[in-house]
Each structure stands twice: as structure tokens, then as C-alpha cells.
Amino acid sequence: MKAVNTVELLRLRGAVARVPGRSFGPFDVALSTGERVAILGPSGAGKSTLLRLMAGERPAHGGEALYESHPLAAWPAQRLAQRRAVLPQSHAVAFGMPVELVVGLGRIAREPDPQQAHAVAGALQAACAAHLVGRRFDTLSGGEQARVQLARVLAQLWDVRDGLLLVDEPLAALDPGLQFELMDALCSFVQTRGHALVAVLHDLNQALASFDRLWLVQDGRLVADLPADRSALAPLERLFGIQLRCIDGDDGRVAVLARRGTPASTGTALAA
Amino acid sequence: MNTATATDAGGAVMPRRAVTLAAGPALVLALLLALAVAVQLGAVPVATSDWWVWAGDAPATGGAYVLWELRLPRALLAACVGAALGLAGALTQGLFRNPLADPGLLGVTSGAVCAVALVLTVFAASAAAVPMGWRVWVLPVSAFIGALAVCFALERLARWLTPGSVAGLLLTGLALNALAGALVGLCTYLATDEQLRSLTFWTLGSIAGANWAVVAVLAAALAAALWQSRRLAHALNALALGEAAAAHVGVDVAGLRLRLIVVAAVLCALAVAWCGLIGFIGLMAPHLVRGLAQGDHRRVLPLAMAAGALLLVVADTVARTVAIPAEIPVGIFTALLGAPMFLLMLRGMARQQGGHA
Numbered sequence: 001m002k003a004v005n006t007v008e009l010l011r012l013r014g015a016v017a018r019v020p021g022r023s024f025g026p027f028d029v030a031l032s033t034g035e036r037v038a039i040l041g042p043s044g045a046g047k048s049t050l051l052r053l054m055a056g057e058r059p060a061h062g063g064e065a066l067y068e069s070h071p072l073a074a075w076p077a078q079r080l081a082q083r084r085a086v087l088p089q090s091h092a093v094a095f096g097m098p099v100e101l102v103v104g105l106g107r108i109a110r111e112p113d114p115q116q117a118h119a120v121a122g123a124l125q126a127a128c129a130a131h132l133v134g135r136r137f138d139t140l141s142g143g144e145q146a147r148v149q150l151a152r153v154l155a156q157l158w159d160v161r162d163g164l165l166l167v168d169e170p171l172a173a174l175d176p177g178l179q180f181e182l183m184d185a186l187c188s189f190v191q192t193r194g195h196a197l198v199a200v201l202h203d204l205n206q207a208l209a210s211f212d213r214l215w216l217v218q219d220g221r222l223v224a225d226l227p228a229d230r231s232a233l234a235p236l237e238r239l240f241g242i243q244l245r246c247i248d249g250d251d252g253r254v255a256v257l258a259r260r261g262t263p264a265s266t267g268t269a270l271a272a
Numbered sequence: 273m274n275t276a277t278a279t280d281a282g283g284a285v286m287p288r289r290a291v292t293l294a295a296g297p298a299l300v301l302a303l304l305l306a307l308a309v310a311v312q313l314g315a316v317p318v319a320t321s322d323w324w325v326w327a328g329d330a331p332a333t334g335g336a337y338v339l340w341e342l343r344l345p346r347a348l349l350a351a352c353v354g355a356a357l358g359l360a361g362a363l364t365q366g367l368f369r370n371p372l373a374d375p376g377l378l379g380v381t382s383g384a385v386c387a388v389a390l391v392l393t394v395f396a397a398s399a400a401a402v403p404m405g406w407r408v409w410v411l412p413v414s415a416f417i418g419a420l421a422v423c424f425a426l427e428r429l430a431r432w433l434t435p436g437s438v439a440g441l442l443l444t445g446l447a448l449n450a451l452a453g454a455l456v457g458l459c460t461y462l463a464t465d466e467q468l469r470s471l472t473f474w475t476l477g478s479i480a481g482a483n484w485a486v487v488a489v490l491a492a493a494l495a496a497a498l499w500q501s502r503r504l505a506h507a508l509n510a511l512a513l514g515e516a517a518a519a520h521v522g523v524d525v526a527g528l529r530l531r532l533i534v535v536a537a538v539l540c541a542l543a544v545a546w547c548g549l550i551g552f553i554g555l556m557a558p559h560l561v562r563g564l565a566q567g568d569h570r571r572v573l574p575l576a577m578a579a580g581a582l583l584l585v586v587a588d589t590v591a592r593t594v595a596i597p598a599e600i601p602v603g604i605f606t607a608l609l610g611a612p613m614f615l616l617m618l619r620g621m622a623r624q625q626g627g628h629a
Contacts (some may be wrong), residue, residue, distance in 0.1 A: 052516075055520065057516050057520075076524075077524050077525075080522070081520060081522025082522070085520065085521075086517070088516055088517055090514070093513055093514075094369040094370065094371075095366075095369075095371065095512050095562060095572075096563075096566070096567045097512060097566065097568065098568075101566070101567070101568055102513070106521055108510050108522055108523065109521060136566075152513075152521075156521060
């Protein structure tokens with residue numbers, strides 16, 4: 001379901017990320033408001049690196065990374081933070097802060113911020129973390145910490161429209177029931193506000209169930225940009241070297257059952 | 273102010289909030305009490321009437337002189353230096369996202385002492401060439417340069433050698449400490465008898481050289497640093513999320529880092545320039561108040577100042593009175609108190625990490 005008037009939010013044009021001993025890219029991607037994209041690929045393929053390039057956390061060597069047509073590096077941190085939030089993979093927070101302070105940090109670019117209490121409370125509710133208020137962040141379990149961090153980025157974009165949310169494996173540490181609940185919460189959050197959502201995921205069914213497009217990453221390259229439907233299954237099989245059996249869901253979405261096996265052609269066909 | 277609204281998200285935390293709110297006044301009260309006791313204790317008794325004799329009046333004698341010219345400036349200097357070290361410690365720990373990052377352990381204060389030692393001995397001739405009126409600033413400025421140099425070196429080296437590692441940071445600090453220690457040793461070796469005496473004063477740490485001018489300078493610097501750090505406090509909270517995440521919520525991380533380093537270096541340098549090497553206050557003070565402040569730097573910073581002041585006033589009073597008429601350098605006391613505390617904190621951290629693994 002796309003918004004009626006979509007505007008281009010983010011574009012990578014020939015962007016390359018260099019880490020010691022390796023380079024990722026060049027990546028060419030474009031993203032508009034209201035779009036939901038899942039980044040999939042084997043471990044170490046460069047999913048998180050692609051996300052960091054889009055976040056401006058890694059400089060784009062060669063090529064460019066644009067947000068609303070301006071180079072990411074030229075955006076003042078404070079203004080960018082008012083329209084774009086990033087949820088990194090690691091959740092460590094120093095100094096034993098209480099949950100509500102951690103979530104409130106998402107609002108720091110807006111001081112003074114009359115919406116603070118409202119946004120923090122709403123975000124905690126949406127991320128199923130309202131019961132954790134008053135607890136120290138560093139005493140929470142991994143799954144609870146993940147929810148609080150999710151609440152922090154929701155609070156950051158609580159009262160804006162047409163922003164961008166970049167998340168790196170937001171549901172990895174959660175039990176299955178909560179995964180469904182939080183994915184629904186995340187989707188309705190971005191849908192009602194017209195935000196674009198880009199998520200690095202490991203779970204194929206989450207990607208197929210809740211996203212519009214799939215970006216497949218392999219060996220540091222973007223090898224495919226597909227709609228999240230039945231047509232994505234063959235490329236996914238080749239990407240992971242597995243067999244997928246398709247199950248049709250009630251809502252028109254497809255779900256898959258992954259099995260060990262050799263797909264007809266290996267991943268090399270995709271990379272070529 | 274929306275410091276209050278930040279913690280208003282839930283009502284279930286009321287008891288702890290009450291403790292947090294009471295912590296500030298309680299610490300200030302304790303500090304005033306400690307100051308009052310500190311000026312009473314000593315070889316010469318101070319009568320209540322001595323309080324009503326102003327230092328500027330006719331040549332004060334006996335108790336009044338001791339009170340106004342010796343004990344009061346000294347107690348206030350101890351409070352100022354303690355506050356400066358407590359604040360510098362809290363800022364350094366916020367910068368490195370680690371409660372064990374004490375400016376002393378990291379070599380920042382050693383860098384200041386090292387610069388002072390170099391100026392006192394190797395560059396004594398050029399320091400003597402400074403016009404008389406400016407000479408009082410030679411040591412503070414050189415201490416500042418030394419502290420700043422170590423801060424920047426530490427930041428760069430630790431980031432380059434062992435990115436993100438706490439152990440790596442402390443070990444880099446250890447190496448810089450050793451380097452500064454070696455240079456101080458070299459200065460000691462090259463020093464004349466007279467130079468050696470002033471050098472020993474710096475490396476042991478003492479508040480004996482107090483006077484009203486120094487207290488005024490330190491108090492002014494402290495006020496400026498507090499004002500500056502109030503503006504940095506919430507950004508420092510965001511830094512606890514990690515540098516990348518702090519940038520994503522809108523903090524100019526590079527600018528914040530630079531300002532933190534400069535403020536911490538100024539505070540350490542001021543403390544070292546007049547009182548020499550007083551260790552562990554920067555470690556203990558923030559640690560004592562962090563629980564009370566629930567890790568929120570908007571409260572941690574002022575509370576760490578109050579706690580640092582309290583600690584050093586008490587330590588100096590003990591150092592001054594425990595062996596009357598002799599006086600023990602206060603740096604020895606803070607180290608005796610601080611080193612076991614560091615070990616306790618280390619154990620606490622190891623336990624916490626073990627519990628989560």
C-alpha cells in the first residue's frame with residue numbers, strides 16, 4: 001500500500017563502502033516515502049554495511065548518498081535526526097539509565113520538546129515496553145532491551161510525517177509471538193505517518209509478509225531488487241542455496257517453508 | 273526546564289525520584305557541614321568570635337588569622353579542586369562511556385604534572401624570562417597544555433589501537449601514564465635541590481598553597497565549566513547509546529568530543545597547577561552519585577562536583593590533622609581510599625557482564 005504522492009527520500013548512486021581489507025558496492029538504490037524494503041542476504045554479505053551507507057554512518061567513497069536530494073554528509077545532525085531514525089544492531093547503553101530516559105533520548109534533537117512525554121509514552125506502548133518504565137536499561141533481558149531501543153526510534157519519528165526509519169534486525173532477540181506483534185506495530189507506525197522503512201532481516205517470512213520490496217545482497221553487491229511476492233522465491237533459493245516450499249497465506253501474501261537442498265542453479269547465477 | 277518531564281513518563285518511579293531530588297540538597301548540606309568542621313580542626317583553636325573579624329581589618333592575629341588566611345581559603349580550595357576533579361571525572365567517563373575512565377588513571381593528570389615538571393626544571397630558564405605579573409600563569413598554562421596533549425593522544429591512540437575496547441583504553445592510559453612518569457623521573461634526575469623540593473610537592477599533591485586569589489580563579493573557572501557542561505549534559509546522555517546512535521539522534525559527536533576534552537583538560541590542569549597530583553577523586557565522586565542520579569548526566573555532573581568537593585575537603589582535613597603538627601600530602605589519602613574502590617568497581621563490572629553472558 002503506497003501513499004498517493006510519493007517523494008524520493010533517499011538515493012545511493014554508485015556508493016562504495018570501504019572497510020579494512022574489503023569494499024562493498026557500488027550500490028545504486030532509490031527509496032520513496034511510504035515504501036517498505038527488506039534487505040536480505042547471507043551473513044557477511046554486506047546488509048548492515050548497506051544500511052550504514054544509507055544512514056550516512058559510513059561515508060560513500062566514490063558515488064554519492066543523497067537524502068531529500070542533498071548529500072547525507074551535508075545534513076546537520078540535528079535536522080536529519082528530526083526526519084530520520086536509525087536502529088543499530090547492538091543495544092549497549094552505558095551508565096545504567098532508566099528506560100524512559102533511554103527512550104527520551106530519541107527526542108534530543110527537538111529540545112525544547114513539548115511533545116516529549118506524549119511521544120515517549122506512545123512509543124513505549126507501541127513497542128510493547130510500557131511495563132518496563134522505571135527499570136534500569138542495563139538490567140533488562142536482551143529482548144526487553146530490543147523493545148526499548150525500538151521505542152526510542154519510534155519516539156524519534158513520533159510526530160513527523162514522510163520520514164525514514166532504518167532498522168538492523170529489530171526483532172532478532174524476541175520470541176515468536178512478540179515478533180508478530182512488533183512487526184505489526186512497526187508497519188502500522190510507518191504506514192500512518194508515511195515513513196519509509198528499510199529493515200535488515202534474517203527471517204524470510206517476515207520479509208515476505210510485511211514488506212513491499214526485497215533487496216538481495218550477496219558478496220558486497222546488491223544482486224536483486226524484487227517485489228515481495230511469489231516471483232522472489234527463485235532468486236531467494238539461489239541466494240541462500242536452499243529449497244523453498246511456498247504456502248499461500250489468507251491475506252494474499254506468500255509464506256515459505258525452507259528446506260535443505262540444492263536449488264537448480266547456485267548463487268553464482270545471481271551474482272553474474 | 274524539561275528535566276522534570278523527562279522522568280515523568282511513569283508514576284511508578286516516585287520513591288526513587290524522591291531520592292534523586294533529595295540527593296542534591298543533602299550533598300550540599302554535607303559539604304557545608306564538612307567545611308565548617310574543617311576550619312575548626314587544627315593545631316590552633318578557632319573561636320566563634322574570630323568569624324566576625326574580617327581579614328581586611330587591622331592585622332588579624334591568632335585564631336582570626338588562622339581562620340581567614342589559612343583554613344578558610346584552604347578548605348574552599350579543597351572544595352573547588354575536588355569539584356573540578358569530580359566534574360572532570362564525570363565528563364571523561366561520559367566521553368569514554370565507561371565508569372572506570374578516571375583522568376588520573378588515563379594519564380591526563382600525569383600529563384599535566386609532566387608538563388609542570390618540565391617547566392620547573394628543563395625549561396626553568398625560559399619560565400624565569402616570563403614577566404613577573406604573568407609568572408603565576410606559567411604553571412597552569414603548561415599543565416593545561418600537558419593535560420590537553422594527553423587527552424588528544426589518548427583519544428586518537430585508543431581509537432586506533434583498540435577501537436571500542438575498555439581494557440584497551442585503560443591500557444593505553446597506562447602506557448601514557450608510564451611515559452609521563454618517565455619524563456617526570458627524568459626531570460627529577462636533572463633537577464637541582466631547590467627544584468626537587470617543588471617537584472615533590474606536585475607529584476604528591478597538596479592543598480597547602482591555598483590563598484584567596486587562587487580560590488577566586490578556580491571558583492570562576494568552575495562556574496564556567498559547570499555552565500558549559502550543563503549544555504553538554506543531555507548530549508552526553510545520548511553518547512551513552514554509542515557514537516553512531518548518538519549521531520543518529522542528532523548529536524554533533526565530533527564537536528561534543530572536542531568540547532568535552534577541552535573542558536576536562538582545563539579542569540584537570542587547574543587542579544594540578546595549584547595542588548599537584550590528587551588521584552581518584554574523579555573516579556570516586558561520579559561513582560558515588562551515579563546511582564542517585566540514575567545515570568542522567570544532567571544530574572550526575574552537578575552531583576559529582578558536590579561529591580568531589582565533599583571528598584576532598586574531608587580528605588584534606590584528615591591529612592592536615594591526623595599527625596599534628598606534621599601534615600601528610602592529601603594525594604596519599606585519596607589514593608588509599610580510591611584504589612580499593614577502583615577494585616570494587618572492577619568486580620562489580622565483571623559480575624554484571626558475567627550475569628548477562
